[in-house]
Each structure stands twice: as structure tokens, then as C-alpha cells.
Amino acid sequence: MDAIAISLTLLLIVVLSGFVGRSLIRVPLPLVQIAFGAIAGLAPQLEIDLNPEVFFLLLVPPLLFIDGWRIPTDELVRDRWNILHMALGLVVATVVLVGAFIAWLVPGFPLGAALALAAALAPTDPIAVTSIARRVPIPRRVMNLLEAESLLNDATGLICLRFAVAFLLTGSFSALSASATFFWVAGAGLGVGFVITFAIVKAKTWIAARIGEDPGSQIVVSLLIPFVAYLLAEAVSASGLFAAVAAGVTMARAEATGAALGATRIQRSAVWDSVQFVANGIVFVLLGEQLPLILTKAQSTVADTGHHSLWWPLMLIVAIYAVMFALRLVWVWVSVIVSRRGAQRDTAREWRLIAATALAGSRGAITFAGILTLPVALSDGAPFVQRDLVILIAMGVIVLSLITAAIGLPLLLSSAAGLPPQDRSQERAARTAAATAALSEIARISALHIAPDTEADAYGAAASLVSKLYLQRLEALGRQTEGEATARPDTRVLREVQLAAVRAERKSVFLMRRQKSIGAITARRLVRELDLLEAHYEI
Numbered sequence: 417m418d419a420i421a422i423s424l425t426l427l428l429i430v431v432l433s434g435f436v437g438r439s440l441i442r443v444p445l446p447l448v449q450i451a452f453g454a455i456a457g458l459a460p461q462l463e464i465d466l467n468p469e470v471f472f473l474l475l476v477p478p479l480l481f482i483d484g485w486r487i488p489t490d491e492l493v494r495d496r497w498n499i500l501h502m503a504l505g506l507v508v509a510t511v512v513l514v515g516a517f518i519a520w521l522v523p524g525f526p527l528g529a530a531l532a533l534a535a536a537l538a539p540t541d542p543i544a545v546t547s548i549a550r551r552v553p554i555p556r557r558v559m560n561l562l563e564a565e566s567l568l569n570d571a572t573g574l575i576c577l578r579f580a581v582a583f584l585l586t587g588s589f590s591a592l593s594a595s596a597t598f599f600w601v602a603g604a605g606l607g608v609g610f611v612i613t614f615a616i617v618k619a620k621t622w623i624a625a626r627i628g629e630d631p632g633s634q635i636v637v638s639l640l641i642p643f644v645a646y647l648l649a650e651a652v653s654a655s656g657l658f659a660a661v662a663a664g665v666t667m668a669r670a671e672a673t674g675a676a677l678g679a680t681r682i683q684r685s686a687v688w689d690s691v692q693f694v695a696n697g698i699v700f701v702l703l704g705e706q707l708p709l710i711l712t713k714a715q716s717t718v719a720d721t722g723h724h725s726l727w728w729p730l731m732l733i734v735a736i737y738a739v740m741f742a743l744r745l746v747w748v749w750v751s752v753i754v755s756r757r758g759a760q761r762d763t764a765r766e767w768r769l770i771a772a773t774a775l776a777g778s779r780g781a782i783t784f785a786g787i788l789t790l791p792v793a794l795s796d797g798a799p800f801v802q803r804d805l806v807i808l809i810a811m812g813v814i815v816l817s818l819i820t821a822a823i824g825l826p827l828l829l830s831s832a833a834g835l836p837p838q839d840r841s842q843e844r845a846a847r848t849a850a851a852t853a854a855l856s857e858i859a860r861i862s863a864l865h866i867a868p869d870t871e872a873d874a875y876g877a878a879a880s881l882v883s884k885l886y887l888q889r890l891e892a893l894g895r896q897t898e899g900e901a902t903a904r905p906d907t908r909v910l911r912e913v914q915l916a917a918v919r920a921e922r923k924s925v926f927l928m929r930r931q932k933s934i935g936a937i938t939a940r941r942l943v944r945e946l947d948l949l950e951a952h953y954e955i
Contacts, residue, residue, distance in 0.1 A: 422464060429456055430697035444822045446541075446700045446780060450815060453704020464705060468788040471702075473646070475695050476574075476785050477660040481642035482692050483567045484664020488936035491560040492665075498561060498751055503568035506747045510538040510740065511576045517739050521732065525802060528584025533806050535580045536787040537740060537813055538573035540566045541780025554776070554829060556937070558769060562776050570782045571657035575601060577786050585795040605655030609645045609662025616641060617670045631680040635687050641667070668936070672929045678922070678947035679954075685944070699781040707811055713804035729805065733812035737820075740813070745774040768828055775824045778817035783810055846934045846942060850921040851886045857920035858883050861913055878913040886917065914953045922946040 429452050437448035456462050492499065515534035519527045540562070554562075575598060583589040620637060642660045649659035676684075711726065718729060748770050787810040790803050862879035922943060929939040 422462065425456070425462060426698050426701055427694065429453065429701050430694055433701065434693065434697065444818055446696075447815070447818050447822065449697055449700035450704035450707070450818075453701035454707050455704075456701070457705035457708045462705065463709070464702065466702065466706070466788060472785050472789060473643075475699055476570075476782065477642040477646040477656065478639075478691055479695050479781060480567070480570055480657060480660040481645075481664040481667075482688055483563065483570075484661045485667045485688075487564055487567055487665065487668065488560055488940075489665060489668050490932060490935045491557070491937075492564050495557075495561055495564065499564045499568065501751050502561070502565040502747070504572055506744065507535075507538040507569045507572045507576060509747065510743060511535045511573075511580070513743060514538075514736065514740055515580070518736060521735060526584060528580055528587070529800075529802050529806055532577055532580035532584055532790060533787070533809060535573055535577035536783050536810055537736070537779055538576065539570045539779070539782040539786070540777040541782060554772065554825070555769065558773055558776075562773065567661060571602070571605075571655060571661055574657050574782065574786050575655055577789070581789075581791065584800075585791065601653070601655040602658050603654075604652060605649045605658030606662040608649040608652065608654055609659035610666050612645045612648060612659070613641055613663040613666035613670070616644075617667070629677050629680060631677065631683045634676065634680045635684045638667070638684055638688070639691070672926060672939070678950045681943070682947050682951060696781055699784055703784045703811060703814065706807075710804055710808050710811060714808040716804075718805065729808055730812065733809055733816055736809065737813050737816050741774060741777075741820075744777050745771065748773045772825060772828045775821055775828065778821045779810075779814045780818070783814055787811075842934055843938045843941070846925060846928055846938055848890060849928060850924045850942065850946075851890050853924035854917035854921045855883060855886050857916050858886070858913060861916055874909040878910040881910065882913050882917055911953055915950060918946050918950045918953065922950075 430449065433449040433452040434445065436452075437443060437445035511531055511534045514537065515527070515531035518530035518533055519525055522530070579589070579594050579598075616637065620634065624634075641663050645659040645663040646656035650656040671681075714729065715726065718726065752766065752770055787807050790806060791800055792803060793799050858879050862876060925934070925939055925942045925946070928934045929936070
């Protein structure tokens with residue numbers, strides 16, 4: 417089967433698995449996609465010879481970019497120490513401790529291979545947790561921590577994987593040199609991602625201000641940004657992964673200026689939702705598709721270790737996952753103890769959240785993408801005989817972590833009892849301020865048309881009607897006000913006043929976001945509502 421037919425088949429499988437996972441069975445979507453991929457992998461016509469470099473380039477940068485774009489940056493800053501503690505400290509601890517455990521557990525297993533496996537397993541995947549979160553009430557702050565941790569530990573884990581592979585190939589390792597290299601590739605990667613994205617955003621804004629904004633070209637440019645940032649960073653020996661993350665975060669900051677048209681934001685969001693769905697889906701479908709082949713190849717490696725049953729690697733998978741979960745549980749517990757030192761604590765609820773945070777650290781797309789980059793031969797030309805076993809263990813841990821999260825999280829968070837209620841006061845305040853800004857804009861428009869003529873009467877009626885709607889909204893938000901419409905206004909004038917009011921609201925929301933009086937999630941929700949309302953009025 418040629419590349420085009422395989423690509424179309426993969427897309428079809430992603431769509432079908434998405435339909436089944438969302439509509440017919442209550443199982444996390446990644447598990448459904450893995451199952452569909454495994455079934456498809458049994459067909460010899462769909463045997464796919466993966467090129468790890470192409471696979472990695474096409475799928476990883478856009479996934480990191482969109483995660484960085486959509487992460488709430490104010491929450492990222494607020495919880496920065498907890499996030500760094502999890503995304504850097506836990507990754508390094510996982511590589512060292514779990515890597516040493518794997519080397520001890522499997523006699524004859526090269527230490528470099530054990531460290532590479534641990535590094536590939538270190539990053540967590542929030543997509544699987546998000547699919548579970550639709551059915552259980554994961555607190556917003558915990559979800560933010562999981563998403564931000566995954567955003568950074570993806571890049572950290574994959575850089576550690578590079579070091580582990582270098583150690584596997586050369587047999588030498590310098591902690592000082594590795595640390596210096598890490599800070600260089602990470603810092604330079606972040607810098608490249610920021611500079612490239614900032615320059616592209618400025619150029620787009622300058623062009624749009626002079627010749628107008630075309631949503632289609634804006635969307636295409638946003639699709640190219642992660643690949644440009646990744647490739648340029650790699651060209652200067654920096655981390656393309658951190659560059660993709662930085663590009664996404666920079667795009668999120670640029671959004672706060674409100675420079676793009678509402679129509680562009682609506683279309684771009686839909687396109688990126690599709691890109692994220694397809695990219696993640698293809699990763700999990702390919703994982704399932706490769707599973708039968710890897711099982712077959714791993715049998716010979718298992719036999720070389722003196723075992724003749726696949727129950728042995730299954731026990732390895734369970735043992736490795738158990739150690740990783742225990743390490744994560746202790747790490748989260750210590751992080752909570754340090755961050756809440758001296759504060760009043762609710763022990764029962766706290767332990768539920770600690771256990772849920774530890775269990776939610778399931779592995780997924782980045783682990784699979786990373787493990788496929790392992791070399792097939794060592795530096796002396798000898799084949800890397802444990803490669804298939806390493807990939808099999810990584811796949812097994814991914815599946816096991818998804819299953820335990822799917823079972824355990826609903827049990828831990830089966831009801832909202834004992835969990836803090838979501839605070840909506842910031843959103844109410846933002847809606848009140850936006851509605852007040854809209855009323856001011858309506859009053860300004862009405863004041864521009866005060867001459868006693870037909871058009872003035874139309875603007876007065878439109879202003880009165882639209883003002884009444886906003887006053888009713890303010891009353892519902894807690895401010896007692898009154899307003900009456902005097903007459904049914906002209907449709908064209910009414911639409912003009914409505915659009916002006918919506919744009920004034922949105923301008924107020926962007927201003928509050930830049931002043932940090934509201935959070936990124938609240939601002940994003942309000943801007944999306946206003947963009948859709950604007951699109952409705954423009955029809």
C-alpha cells in the first residue's frame with residue numbers, strides 16, 4: 417500500500433475510533449485508538465515501515481506548539497515552582513532512579529538502554545487525562561498543573577533521551593557537560609522559538625494593518641510556525657522541542673493584544689482542534705498498529721534473556737509502572753507538603769488530589785514518538801538487540817498507565833464531594849466590566865446621532881434596545897438597573913450598534929487580560945463567546 421493510501425486509511429481509522437470512543441463506549445479515546453490500530457495492524461496490506469525522524473518531525477512540534485498556545489500563562493507563572501519541580505526535577509529523578517531500577521531488574525540490559533527507556537517514559541500526556549476528565553470532576557488547578565507539567569516535561573524528557581542514547585552509543589557520560597549542554601539547548605531553543613514567533617506575529621500584524629487580514633493565510637502561517645521554530649532551532653544545535661513550546665507560549669501572549677479578527681480566531685481554533693485531534697489520533701493508532709509487529713520481534717529478544725514466554729516482559733511492564741507511580745506519588749506528596757507549609761490543610765481531600773495527580777500522569781504520544789528514535793545499531797555497527805524489547809516495554813507502560821487512569825480517576829473523583837467549588841467571581845466581574853464598556857460605546861454612538869431626523873430616531877431606538885439587553889445582563893450579574901426600548905429600530909442600524917457593543921466588550925476583555933485582572937481561561941472563554949456573537953451579527 418502506497419503512502420497516500422496509508423495516510424487516508426489512518427485518517428479514516430482516527431475518525432472511526434473517535435466516533436466509537438466518544439459515542440458508543442465509555443473508554444478513554446486513546447485506548448480505543450490503540451485497539452483500532454492493533455486490529456488494523458493484523459492486516460498485511462497496512463504494514464507501515466515508520467521512519468522515526470519523519471514521524472517525529474511531522475507530529476511532535478505541532479502537538480507541543482498547541483499545548484503551549486493553549487496553556488493558561490498566568491496559571492503557569494503562578495504555579496511555576498510546582499511546575500518546574502514536576503517537569504524538571506521529577507523527570508531527572510525518573511531517568512536516574514527508574515533507569516537504575518530497570519538495569520537492575522533485567523540482567524544484561526545495557527545501562528544506556530535502561531536510561532533511554534526511563535527518559536522516554538518520563539513525559540506525561542495530558543490528552544488522555546483530558547478525555548477522562550470529561551467524565552470526572554478534576555479540579556481546574558490540578559488540570560492546569562498536569563497540562564503545564566506535560567508541556568515542559570515533554571521537551572525535558574526527550575532531551576534526556578538524547579543524552580541517554582549518546583551514552584548508549586559512546587559508553588561515556590559527563591554530568592557537568594550534560595548539564596551545560598542541557599541549559600544551552602534548552603535556553604537557545606526557548607530563545608529561537610520566542611524570536612521567530614514574535615517576528616512572524618509582528619510581520620502579520622503589519623501586513624494586516626495595511627492590506628487587510630485574510631483568515632486563510634493567517635491560519636496557514638500559524639500551522640507553519642512550529643515547524644519553522646523547530647527546524648531553525650535544530651539548525652543551530654538547540655532544542656527544537658523547547659522552540660516549539662516557546663513558540664506556542666509566545667502565540668498565547670500575542671493573542672492578548674486582540675490584533676486578529678474574530679473570524680480568524682474562530683476558524684483558526686477549529687483548524688487547530690482538528691490538527692490536534694488528528695495528530696494525537698495518528699500517534700495512538702500507529703502505536704496499536706506497530707504492537708503486533710513489535711510483539712513478534714521482541715520474542716527473540718526475550719528468548720535471548722533465557723525466558724520463553726511473553727509473560728516475562730508483561731511482568732517487567734507492571735513492575736516498571738509500579739515504581740514510576742510510587743516515585744510520582746511521593747514526589748507529588750513532597751511538593752504539596754512544601755507548597756502548603758504552615759497553611760491549613762484538609763488531609764482527606766488533599767490525599768485524594770495527591771493520588772489523582774499521581775495517577776493522572778499517564779504516558780502517551782510523546783513517549784511513543786521518542787522511543788521510536790532509538791538507534792537500530794550501536795556505534796561499532798553491532799545491532800541494538802534490545803531495541804524491540806525496549807519499544808515493547810514502552811508501549812506496555814503507555815497502555816497500562818491509560819488503563820489505570822481510566823479506572824482509578826473515576827474512583828478517586830467520582831463525585832464533587834470534598835472538592836473545592838469552581839470560583840466564578842472573576843468571570844462575573846469581567847462580564848460586568850465588559851457589559852459596562854459596551855454601554856459606554858452605545859452611549860457614544862447614540863451621542864453622535866442627536867440631530868432630529870429619521871436616522872437619529874433609528875439610532876436612538878437601536879441604542880435603547882441594545883442598552884436594555886445589556887442592562888438586563890448587568891441585573892442578572894448583580895447590578896439592579898432598568899431600561900426600556902422606545903421603538904423597534906431599523907435592522908441595519910441595530911446590527912451596527914450590536915457590533916459596536918460586542919467589539920467594545922471584547923476590547924475591554926483584552927485590556928483586562930493585559931492588565932492581568934482576569935486569567936487566561938476566563939479571557940479565552942469570553943473572547944470566544946464575543947467572536948461567535950460578532951459572527952452572528954455579521955451574517
